[in-house]
Amino acid sequence: MKPSSLTPATEQIIATLDGIGATDLAGDRQAQIAVAAAARRMLARIQTPFEHVLRYQIDAGIAATCQVLLDLGLWKGWTEAGGKDASLVQLVDYCSPVAPDMNLLGRLLRYLASEYVVKEVGVNMYRPTAYSLELGKPTSATTQALLVCDHHWLDSCRHMPAFLAKTGYQEPLDPVQSNYADWTPEKLTLFARMQTNPAYAVSFTGWMAGLVGYKADWTDAYDTKDLVEGFFREREKTNSSSGESSGSGTLLVDIGGSHGLDVSSLLAKHPDLPAGSLVLQDLTHVTAHARVDPDKVTVMAHDFFDPQPVRGEPGLPPARDPARLGRPGLPADPAARVGGHDARTGVSMYQAAVDTGLMFLVSARERTEGQWRLLLKSAGFRVQAIWWPAVSGTEAVIEAELCDGDDDEGEEDGGEDYNNEDEEEE
Structure with missing residues (x-):
């Protein structure tokens, strides 16, 4: 029974919101993020203060309930059974190694159905959603x-x-x-x-x-054509002066590059890059799960607080040396990223959440544009340009080069300090 206070206009708004599905924005991840963020902002505007707190409690409760069913093996068992509509009795059977009390499972599923983790299609009958099916894949x-x-x-x-x-x-x-x-x-x-x-x-x-x-693909925000052409010119010049091929050289070292998204993005744009020209570095337990072309990308276990092995001399901590391979007059590592806007207002939920997460997980933070400029200047780099993606609220690309002597660039940033140079970066 619908509330009697709803006007036809309000009912239309609700119907429109309820009608938005995954297929409406299929394939456009940035659009999905933008619409979801707008929905969250709408909730924040119309909710009472108490409902704000209640929303946080519900989110925590949903996460805990999903965890319980993960521990019970329900998500995996349901997915392996074909992910079809199932009765409560069947769902108990899908659990392994422990079969839960049926009343308990029913209460948990009704809670999850209220948040569309699963869909209630009848009395004690449930249908999985894209979310619950992903939870059925242990490595997802x-x-x-x-x-x-x-x-x-x-x-x-x-x-x-x-x-x-x-x-x-x-x-x-x-x-x-x-x-x-x-x-x-x-x-x-x-x-x-x-x-x-x-x-x-x-x-x-x-x-x-x-x-x-x-994350927006950095090669969409930054035109890598000149960078790659310059690399090939330098490579040919070196080979010509030596009279023989002296190797491919290194174009990009992705320091702390996790699974290799950035090097893979560059390689997808320039598949003719020679083997060894791209290097992915991260800790051993991370590089073990790298998702890169092993014939093209050199995967190297490396702690970015240790001396940089590619250059072969002691490296500064990453906050003071985000682009170790740059040379005067040539672009430095183009994958250094701006963590926020120059102004301290208008950041996206993603930026703010990452910044706060870095704070309570590793005592670090995302930097603003002004902080990046001062930081790079202190390490001997001149910022050439900052390339922002078409969709705001994600990350940008800093193009910087090593410079000789003093450089006044960045003084207009008002002396915004960056403090702890040795902090962990994402």
Whole structure:
């Protein structure tokens, strides 16, 4: 029975919202993100203050309920059974190794149906959705993101008020004495703890892979044609002067590149790049899951606080050396990214969430454009241009080059400090 206070116009708005489905924006990930963000902003405007808090509680409850059914093996069993409509009795049978109480399972499924994790199609009859079917794939980014909540995220969120009170509400900048290390039983930092338990590392890297959907392809924002042509000219010049082929040289080192999205994007645009010209670096447990062309990309286990092996000399920490391979007059690593806008207003949910997540997980932060300019200047780089993607609210590409001598570029940024140069970066 519908509320009697609804006007025809309001009923039409509700019908329009209910009519929007996954197929309406299929294939356009950035459009999906933009529409979802608009929906969240709409909720924030029309909800009462109490409903704001209730929304957070519901989100946490849905995540916990999904985790329970993941532990019961329901998602996997349902997907392997064909992902068809199923009765409550059948769903109990899909659980393994433990068969839950039927009343308990029914209550949990009704809760999830209210948030469209599953669809209720009859009395004690349920249909999976795209979300629940993804949870049925143990290695999917969706499943790993859910596990991240249990392994890292929720306890870090819960502990943050106590940690900030303990530190006198100072901005967390010490990656060792972090909020994360303070709550974990082992008192280890995020990356140190992941090395003690492979499951913690797998869930984190899987979650990071899922965040790719929120990133614009940097080669769409930045025209790589001149960069690649310059690389080939330098390579030919070197080979001509030596009288023989001296190897391909290195075009791009993706430092802390996770699964290899950025190097793969460049290779997709320029498939003729020679083997060895692209290098992907990250920690050992991350590079083990790299998704790159092994014939084209050199995968190298490397801690970015250690000396840079490609250059063969001691490297600065990444915050002071984000583009180690640049030479005066040539573009530096084009994959360095701007984490926010120059102004401290109007950031997207993605940017704000990543910034806060970095704070309570590793005592780090996303940088504004002004902070990046000052940081690069301190490391001897001149910013040539900043290339923003067509869809706002994601990341941008900094084009910078090594410069000789003093450079006044960046003074107009008002002296915005970047503080802790040794902080962990995403």
